[in-house]
Amino acid sequence: MYNGISRKGEYAIMPLNFHQLHIFHTVAERGSFSAAAQALYMTQPAVTMQVQSLEEYFGSKLFMRSSKKIELTEAGKVLLPYAKRSIELIRETDQAMTSFTQQQKGRLTLGASLTIGESILPRWLGPFGKEYPNIGISMKVMNTSHLIxxxxxxQLQFAIIEALIEHPDLHIEAVMEDELMLVTPADHPLTEKTNLQLEDVLEYPFILREQGSGTRQVMEEKLMENGYNPQQLKIVMELGSTGAIKSAVEAGLGISFLSLSSVKHEAALGLIRTLPIENVTFKRQFYSVYLKSTLLPIAAVTFLNFLRERDLRQWL
Structure with missing residues (x-):
């Protein structure tokens, strides 16, 4: 029987399952329903009901009951070795998977959008690698649209991106909050300004990521939320990586909006400045994405659980 339908086309009370076979085996092994119930931490009526469901499924009595004892019928004797084998197989399966998950062997293959792949994921992969030394790691770094x-x-099963997208076939889950900051050369005029306003910032030349970048998408969305048209920006340069933009900003070629996590080192060295804008924040989330139809390999599931369960900011 499958999907609750018996061989005769009638609906059964319950389809065959391991739980029933386990109960049947325990009754046969213990020699009574009461002893089986005690061993299984169940009530005796519940044990009886499950055995009756199994008998209805096969259309045969499995036990001969008397006031003093129970004995297996011929049908019960045929079923018993198969029930025993199913229990042994489940135990072997559990032991094998427990051993595997404890050792966590495998290869993690993932994609990452550029800001995450260049500046953030490497800081997460270090602690992850120490915790799971038997998992190898391969990573593709490209902009969000190419990852999708x-x-x-x-070509990819799993990715981390920096912009929220709408896609009916993708499972999308936020894994960490991030913030874009205004980034300027160390000696830029804006560094002398107090109570910096967004309109002050938009007067200067900008260096931005290319179209299709998650960082650029978030920046443009935040500008529109604050009543500004992104097409009015004075864009003097479009570059394909966060590292290139940081170098261009440091060289005095323009200003930009970049992830705070990606510029902490340069800001600490005084090579560039990060400036807050009055009453405006550019907060965003990082997201894990994969096809809803994809069964993720265990290495990817392990990494996704790592992202869910750890305070990721401690490594940024």
Missing amino acids: EELETH
Whole structure:
């Protein structure tokens, strides 16, 4: 019987399952329903009901009951070795998977959008690698739109991106909050200004990521939320990586909005400045994404649980 339908086309009370076979085996092994109930931490009526369901499924009595004892019928004797084998197989399966998950062997293959892949994921992968030394890691770094294409065409199974997208076939889950900050050369005129306003910032030349970048998407969305058209920005340069933008800003070629996590080192060295803007924040989330139809390999599930359960900011 499958999906609750018996061989005769009638609906059964309950489909065959391991739980029933386990109860049947325990009754046969213990020699009574009461002893089986005690061993299984169940009530005797519950044990009886499960055995009756099994008998209804097979259309045969499995036990001969008397006032003093129970004995297996011929049908019960046929079923008993199969029930025993199913229990042994479940135990072996559990032992094998427990051993595997404890050792956590495998290869983690993931994609990352550029800011995350260049500046953030490496700081997470270090602690992850120490905790799970038997998992190898491969990472593709590209902008968000290209990552989505690779997920759709099954070239990637799992990715971390920096902009929220709408896609009916993707499972999307926030894993950490981040913030974009205004980044300027160390000696830029804006560094002398107090109570910096957004309109003050938009007067200066900008260096931005390319179209399709998650960072640029978030920045443009936040500008529109505050009543500004992103097309009015004075864009003097579009670069394909966060590292290139940081170098260009440091060289005095323009200003930009970049992830605070990606510029902490340069800001600490005084090479660039990060400036708050009055009454405006550019907060965003980082997201894990994968196709809803994809069964993630155990290495990816392990890493996703790592992201969910740890305070990721401690490594940034």
